[in-house]
Amino acid sequence: AKDPIRVLVTGAAGQIGYALVPMIARGVMLGIDQPVILHMLDIPPAAEALNGVKMELVDAAFPLLKGVVATTDVVEACTGVNIAVMVGGFPRKEGMERKDVMSKNVSIYKSQASALEKHAAANCKVLVVANPANTNALILKEFAPSIPEKNITCLTRLDHNRALGQISERLSVQVSDVKNVIIWGNHSSTQYPDVNHATVNTPGGEKPVRKLVADDEWLNGEFITIVQQRGAAIIKARKLSSALSAASSACDHIRDWFLGTPEGTWVSMGVYSDGSYNVPAGLIYSFPVTCKNGEWSIVQGLSIDEYSRNKLDLTAKELSEEKDLAYSCLT
Numbered sequence: 001a002k003d004p005i006r007v008l009v010t011g012a013a014g015q016i017g018y019a020l021v022p023m024i025a026r027g028v029m030l031g032i033d034q035p036v037i038l039h040m041l042d043i044p045p046a047a048e049a050l051n052g053v054k055m056e057l058v059d060a061a062f063p064l065l066k067g068v069v070a071t072t073d074v075v076e077a078c079t080g081v082n083i084a085v086m087v088g089g090f091p092r093k094e095g096m097e098r099k100d101v102m103s104k105n106v107s108i109y110k111s112q113a114s115a116l117e118k119h120a121a122a123n124c125k126v127l128v129v130a131n132p133a134n135t136n137a138l139i140l141k142e143f144a145p146s147i148p149e150k151n152i153t154c155l156t157r158l159d160h161n162r163a164l165g166q167i168s169e170r171l172s173v174q175v176s177d178v179k180n181v182i183i184w185g186n187h188s189s190t191q192y193p194d195v196n197h198a199t200v201n202t203p204g205g206e207k208p209v210r211k212l213v214a215d216d217e218w219l220n221g222e223f224i225t226i227v228q229q230r231g232a233a234i235i236k237a238r239k240l241s242s243a244l245s246a247a248s249s250a251c252d253h254i255r256d257w258f259l260g261t262p263e264g265t266w267v268s269m270g271v272y273s274d275g276s277y278n279v280p281a282g283l284i285y286s287f288p289v290t291c292k293n294g295e296w297s298i299v300q301g302l303s304i305d306e307y308s309r310n311k312l313d314l315t316a317k318e319l320s321e322e323k324d325l326a327y328s329c330l331t
């Protein structure tokens with residue numbers, strides 16, 4: 001039998017946490033032959049709710065779940081973890097300035113970075129979900145210098161999956177037959193959902209999405225806006241932000257990173273930019289990546305037309321500004 005993998009979920013008493021921990025315990029993230037030990041962190045006001053989640057995990061009698069640590073102590077939470085899914089953060093409340101929200105999250109991610117660096121297992125892989133996801137991941141990277149930068153990522157897989165979903169609906173094809181969309185940049189409304197290299201598996205072979213949709217106006221307009229604004233549309237409908245889709249996409253992100261992407265398929269991940277596609281190095285930016293042997297690499301050599309170039313630059317610019325804002329909170 002395999003040794004259990006320790007998975008940390010921060011903000012585990014929250015909405016996404018509640019959807020995510022049963023998925024992990026059922027093997028959705030790491031496979032149905034991989035035992036897991038869940039570490040759940042939240043803050044003292046949520047301690048009782050967190051304990052309730054722990055009770056439910058016991059009640060669900062998951063065969064793969066070999067242990068649960070539920071705590072408000074960040075050191076205990078981080079100790080020995082192989083994977084850290086960072087969902088906890090400070091939400092933007094009405095009337096709050098961007099800088100105030102940034103400042104709260106910078107201080108959370110700075111201290112959790114130190115705890116991970118000191119106490120997590122060697123080669124711990126980190127996925128930041130909490131917003132501003134890219135910039136929180138960047139702060140985590142800066143304050144955990146001994147964790148390899150390739151181990152620190154943020155979630156844009158939900159946006160990627162939303163783009164797949166929209167193409168599938170538009171063409172009335174199975175979502176599993178659509179692949180290789182790309183989310184470039186920030187997990188925010190400046191992200192660029194790009195279908196220029198996306199294809200659909202049809203009875204007549206693989207065909208480009210551009211050809212099948214045959215409506216550039218929709219692809220360059222409404223499609224992009226729908227994906228960029230989907231989070232807001234969910235809030236409007238549910239009066240709560242997306243949770244089951246965020247949790248499921250977080251599982252997809254980690255699963256593909258650990259177990260590899262299928263041949264010929266790429267996915268979108270927020271990763272530390274090396275300057276590929278002339279994206280400024282030193283930002284956490286969403287790129288198309290393939291994964292193999294537990295490591296991602298940015299897909300190289302895709303053609304970028306002028307329309308796309310502007311969109312890649314626009315979202316990079318926003319991330320540079322977020323980075324500056326985050327650094328200004330450090331002093």
Ligand code: NAI
Pocket residue numbers: 010011012013014015016017041042043046087088089090091108128129130131132133155156158159187241242243246
């Ligand atoms: P939520 O408010 O239901 O849960 C957040 C939890 O984090 C709460 O239980 C809170 O007590 C906890 N928390 C706050 N500070 C903490 C700290 N310092 N350490 C540990 N836990 C802490 O929020 P929800 O809906 O679960 O969303 C979580 C985050 O994920 C939000 O920042 C949200 O904006 C973000 N998000 C990101 C998505 C993405 O695609 N990257 C998609 C959807 C949400």
